Every structure is written in C-alpha cells, then in structure tokens.
Amino acid sequence: MAFSQLAAWPARPPIQPAEKRPPVLPHHIRRSRVSDAELFPGIEHSAGLAFREIPALAWVADGDDLPNSFHRRLILEGMSWTAVDDLDLPIGFLSAEMFCDDLHIWELSVHLDWQRGGVGRHLIACAVKDAKAKNLASITLTTFIDVPWNAPYYSRLGFEMLDRHRLAPRLADVLRQEAQRGVRSGNTLRHASAPLQGGGRVNIITCHGLSPAQIDEIENKLYAFNSAVIGRDDAHSIGFVMRDETGAMLAAIAGHSWAGIAEIKQFWVDSKHRNRGWGCALLGAFVAEARTRSVRRVWVATFDFQAPMFYEGAGFVRVAELGGWPEDHAHIILSKELI
Known part of the structure; x- marks a missing residue:
C-alpha cells in the first residue's frame, strides 16, 4: 500500500x-x-x-x-x-x-x-x-x-x-x-539473549518409518501454510487408474492441481504391459483434466533412466537437469504449457 x-x-x-x-x-x-x-x-x-x-x-x-x-x-x-x-x-x-x-x-x-x-x-x-x-x-x-x-x-x-x-x-x-x-x-x-532457565525445549525423535497418515498430516500442514501465503486454496487431486477384471492395478497416474498449475507426482505402468499405449492414454487423461481446471502448465520430474523422452514426445519441455541426483544420473524437470 x-x-x-x-x-x-x-x-x-x-x-x-x-x-x-x-x-x-x-x-x-x-x-x-x-x-x-x-x-x-x-x-x-x-x-x-x-x-x-x-x-x-x-x-x-x-x-x-x-x-x-x-x-x-x-x-x-x-x-x-x-x-x-x-x-x-x-x-x-x-x-x-x-x-x-x-x-x-x-x-x-x-x-x-x-x-x-x-x-x-x-x-x-x-x-x-x-x-x-x-x-x-x-x-x-x-x-x-x-x-x-x-x-x-x-x-x-x-x-x-x-x-x-x-x-x-x-x-x-x-x-x-x-x-x-x-x-x-x-x-x-x-x-x-540468555536462554530462560528450565525453558520448554522440544526433543527430536527418530521416526524413520512415518505412516501414510503421518505423511499426509505433514503434507496438509505444508499446504495450509503455502495456500495462506499466496492466497490460493484451490488444490484438488487428479488421478486415473487402469485395472484388470480381477481389480489388480496395471497402471496409474496421480498428482494434483493448485494455483494455476498441475503436477504429476506418481506415474507407473506394469512392466509386463508397457508399449501398449497405456502410458500415453493415462498422460492424455491427466492433461485433459488439467485443461478443464484452467491450468496453465503441467509439471513433472523424472530421472534420466525413467521417461524424459516419453514426456518430450508428448510436448513437455526440459526446464532443468540436476546432475548427481542420484549419483551418476540426473533428475530432470519438464513442463508443458496448456494456455
């Protein structure tokens, strides 16, 4: 002001x-x-x-x-x-x-x-x-x-x-x-500023096996902070799953939309069912859903030994490549403009 x-x-x-x-x-x-x-x-x-x-x-x-x-x-x-x-x-x-x-x-x-x-x-x-x-x-x-x-x-x-x-x-x-x-x-x-005698210090407790519920709690707290800072509380999940007649999962893609962007967090196709076009179908469904939410761009991170060329073939562009993550490999971030 x-x-x-x-x-x-x-x-x-x-x-x-x-x-x-x-x-x-x-x-x-x-x-x-x-x-x-x-x-x-x-x-x-x-x-x-x-x-x-x-x-x-x-x-x-x-x-x-x-x-x-x-x-x-x-x-x-x-x-x-x-x-x-x-x-x-x-x-x-x-x-x-x-x-x-x-x-x-x-x-x-x-x-x-x-x-x-x-x-x-x-x-x-x-x-x-x-x-x-x-x-x-x-x-x-x-x-x-x-x-x-x-x-x-x-x-x-x-x-x-x-x-x-x-x-x-x-x-x-x-x-x-x-x-x-x-x-x-x-x-x-x-x-x-001298510490107060008998002050209320807190302890760091080893907890390497956090449950999914505990991780969700952390994510919810992070989201509450982030959304309050930028004034956008419009996050919604995006997900599509492919199953066989027994209900077994064969492929899935999951992520979210928030504040004008969408991010693919998990994307997996069973190795026995690859090269059937399922990955393209799932990615297309994710992008189509993002468009309905007026998302401006879709983000995804992948390793060099995973699927960077697959995403590039679908119109994604490399934005960053971080070497040594993991050792002797690279972590690649890609983005696809929708609007």
Whole structure:
C-alpha cells in the first residue's frame, strides 16, 4: 500500500512535535495478522522518510519495501509483531525469522508520526521475550552505524556490534547481499539473549518409518501454510487408474492441481504391459483434466533412466537437469504449457 493511502485511515488526534510528546505514545503490541501485511509497505515507506534528514542516505526514503508475500510468510510462522493504536490500526511492525539458535530481525519500522514514542522499543522487547521463551542464543540485525536512530539506538537496547570480519556465514551473506544492493554503510549487531532457565525445549525423535497418515498430516500442514501465503486454496487431486477384471492395478497416474498449475507426482505402468499405449492414454487423461481446471502448465520430474523422452514426445519441455541426483544420473524437470 502506498504511503498516500495511509492518510485514509480513521482520523485520530494530531501527533505532537517530538519535543512535546509524552515518553510513550498510547499503543500496544500484538502478534501480526495476515491482513496487517497489506499495511506494512506503507509503514515502512513512512519510516524511511526520516532518512531525508541525512543527505547521504536520502535514497533510503525511496528504496524498495519488502514484498507482502515475505511479510505474510513470517506472520504465518509467528515471527512478526504489530504495534497498533487504540483503534487497532497498525502503526509499526517487526518482522523476524528463526535460523537455528538465532532470531534475525529483517525489518523494524514505525510510522513517522509515531516515532520517538517508545513503539520501536516495545516491539524489540516482544522479540527478545519470544527469543528467550524459545531458548534462542541471540537476536541479530543489520543497521547503519552512524545513524542516531540505528546502531546507537540498538546499542542502548542491549545490542552489541559484531566484527564484520569474523561473522558467521549466514550474517556475512546478509551483508554481502546488502552491499550488492548498494547498502555499504551497514554493520551487524547481536543481542545476547540468555536462554530462560528450565525453558520448554522440544526433543527430536527418530521416526524413520512415518505412516501414510503421518505423511499426509505433514503434507496438509505444508499446504495450509503455502495456500495462506499466496492466497490460493484451490488444490484438488487428479488421478486415473487402469485395472484388470480381477481389480489388480496395471497402471496409474496421480498428482494434483493448485494455483494455476498441475503436477504429476506418481506415474507407473506394469512392466509386463508397457508399449501398449497405456502410458500415453493415462498422460492424455491427466492433461485433459488439467485443461478443464484452467491450468496453465503441467509439471513433472523424472530421472534420466525413467521417461524424459516419453514426456518430450508428448510436448513437455526440459526446464532443468540436476546432475548427481542420484549419483551418476540426473533428475530432470519438464513442463508443458496448456494456455
């Protein structure tokens, strides 16, 4: 949402100049909701306007905001907090992500009208509290060194500067990517958040023989997450089976359609009944069903020793070939455009 649209929010009393504001403006922090993500870019843009006070960093005010899909993913993972006013309208947010024993803050933004009122400090406090509850080792972020409301601000909140020449690979990669985008005056800060005594750690249990029901449960949870992130909850299975008069399975194809695509997950023809055109018939039935669902393309993955030429003969095109999967062979991904 563009910053100009934020002016359409319900009216509230004008914000006092910084020198006349109370120490803490009235607000509270809650877990972010997916609907909040639509407002985050506007808040981020507004927060960036403060950089116009620094000529060398004025470009930050016009920089790219994080995409809504990125925010939605972190919200669904429970790693985002929103500061709201007394009308429950978002006025600031913190988006973070867990990496093993660390919580990395990707973005902390407070609407310009609400800055210097304790909002950012309270958002950080919520992230620290959550990190401790999860027994994480530290909280990390990158920021500008010499900007008063950046590195010095975080230092007052307990963060410490890390030597950029001795960073863990993950943090070094973050700085490298920022440098590639033209951000060269940043550095990494780390907040040592000591684990809570007797915290609720969970155990990793060996379970190599997951049942089909357990695997389905995992798939359902993954689908719930994925569909919520992209806003498409239209998945349906596709399947065709060939059986003899006794009911024995001789050939089958199975997959699904979702979000404008279809994917073939399993395709098998009994070796004693190959070269009879059954494979072509099943593949044709799958593609025809996908068309009725307005699918744009069909995807399939196969090995080099399976059926890549069969699919190519049916109009599929190689999109990727991954060598060494399995060893001495290749994993091939193909796609067929339908629309």
